[in-house]
Amino acid sequence: IRWSEGRGWHDAQLTPYASLDIDPANMTLHYGQSIFEGLKAYRHADGSIVTFRPEENAKRFQASARRLAMPEIPVELFVEACDALVKQDRAWVPGAEEQSLYLRPFMFATEVGLGVRPSNEFLFMVIASPAGAYFAGGVKPVSVWLSKEYVRAAPGGTGAAKCAGNYAASLVAQAQAAEQGCDQVVWLDANERRWIEEMGGMNLYFVQGSGPGARILTPSLTGSLLPGITRASLLRLAEDRGYAVEEGKISVEDWQAGTADGSITEVFACGTAAVITPVGSVKSTDASWTVGDGGAGPVTMELRKALTDIQTGNAADTHDWLHKIV
Ligand code: PMP
Numbered sequence: 001i002r003w004s005e006g007r008g009w010h011d012a013q014l015t016p017y018a019s020l021d022i023d024p025a026n027m028t029l030h031y032g033q034s035i036f037e038g039l040k041a042y043r044h045a046d047g048s049i050v051t052f053r054p055e056e057n058a059k060r061f062q063a064s065a066r067r068l069a070m071p072e073i074p075v076e077l078f079v080e081a082c083d084a085l086v087k088q089d090r091a092w093v094p095g096a097e098e099q100s101l102y103l104r105p106f107m108f109a110t111e112v113g114l115g116v117r118p119s120n121e122f123l124f125m126v127i128a129s130p131a132g133a134y135f136a137g138g139v140k141p142v143s144v145w146l147s148k149e150y151v152r153a154a155p156g157g158t159g160a161a162k163c164a165g166n167y168a169a170s171l172v173a174q175a176q177a178a179e180q181g182c183d184q185v186v187w188l189d190a191n192e193r194r195w196i197e198e199m200g201g202m203n204l205y206f207v208q209g210s211g212p213g214a215r216i217l218t219p220s221l222t223g224s225l226l227p228g229i230t231r232a233s234l235l236r237l238a239e240d241r242g243y244a245v246e247e248g249k250i251s252v253e254d255w256q257a258g259t260a261d262g263s264i265t266e267v268f269a270c271g272t273a274a275v276i277t278p279v280g281s282v283k284s285t286d287a288s289w290t291v292g293d294g295g296a297g298p299v300t301m302e303l304r305k306a307l308t309d310i311q312t313g314n315a316a317d318t319h320d321w322l323h324k325i326v
Pocket of ligand 1: 038198199200227228230270271272273
């Protein structure tokens with residue numbers, strides 16, 4: 001679907017996957033007006049196909065567009081575009097146990113020019129890729145690297161938007177994490193390099209205590225982390241289960257001390273791709289520690305099951321989160 005100044009949204013098309021012809025002076029290549037979303041379509045045992053809260057992806061896409069001086073695509077049009085592609089797609093993995101299709105809606109500038117200003121033309125597209133079970137052979141805890149040298153986002157920046165530049169800014173830290181033998185980066189706040197923000201492509205949750213009295217904390221949306229849809233959904237599901245849930249601040253020292261004295265029992269990351277991943281161990285320039293027993297804790301697995309059961313049609317959709325396509 002194209003957008004141009006004066007005309008608005010036009011030219012919706014469903015076409016076979018193909019290369020794009022890009023002008024060397026395309027404004028996206030130089031000034032980075034590029035935003036995206038990620039969501040999954042799930043095929044249920046009864047043959048129906050659903051997406052999970054696609055309106056939330058559409059709203060976040062609008063917020064990203066506003067931050068990047070791009071036009072907002074109406075929520076209904078965004079959802080309709082995803083639905084049209086899912087209906088057309090035949091790329092389900094044959095015989096795979098967990099059937100899902102990853103959808104990638106995105107928008108970028110198409111105007112040609114070398115002056116720095118917002119483009120007057122954009123292209124919105126959705127592409128899809130089959131996704132099997134994220135954890136073949138069981139949930140595996142990740143090891144994380146606390147990035148003190150690099151920050152992903154600063155106050156007033158684009159951290160709350162899902163724009164390409166945020167991911168470009170994170171690549172050197174991700175490489176550093178790999179050099180340190182870690183799977184993922186955990187980002188800290190830009191000012192003090194002390195407050196936990198989020199993981200590379202997932203939000204974080206901290207579990208304090210155990211059993212029904214456990215408290216669950218996730219860093220608040222300060223403006224420099226992405227408001228994850230999985231994060232928001234888990235806040236509800238944890239509340240439903242009677243946990244004391246809090247959005248607040250947690251520092252690196254709190255995390256380390258809480259692990260040492262046993263008050264922090266579990267830590268997990270959450271996002272569309274993996275849904276929930278336990279965090280097993282932490283490393284930074286001056287410390288390293290194991291979270292709990294380094295494995296997947298009971299609250300992590302309980303919430304993981306609660307959410308994946310809704311998504312895959314194995315539990316009632318009590319919050320009306322599923323959008324039926326087929
Ligand atoms: N933070 C970042 C930086 C991400 O890229 C993602 C993935 N979209 C998330 C958090 C989790 O968001 P969601 O639950 O909506 O997938």
